[in-house]
Amino acid sequence: MAKRKYSSKINKIRSFALALIFAGFIVMYGGIFFRNSPVVMTIFMLFGLLFIIASTIVYFWIGMLSTRTVQVTCPNCGRHTKMLGRVDICMYCDEPLTLDPALEGQAFDENYNRKGQQKNNADS
């Protein structure tokens, strides 16, 4: 499976939450193999539950983030997509989007969203 370099942030978080749910079920399922020892099985079940709780929190977080997204019309595919931060990717066609006119036309770089983390060689 070819992995995309970038995908929309919301999609990324959503697939992370989905992965957590799957991990939770796999861990819980793994507990069945230890049904001879109730302690180990309980630990597995609790861990599985923990994953599922974590994914619920992540889903909740997506909901919170969604209120801060900006709805834009993608210039490439013409569909309405949500973007988060100064730069993001169209959810449908992977077109890089920016809200900052200064960054328009520049190569897409997720680092634009991080403040103060860029390497600064100016003050040496």
Ligand SMILES: [Zn+2]
């Ligand atoms: Zn698009």
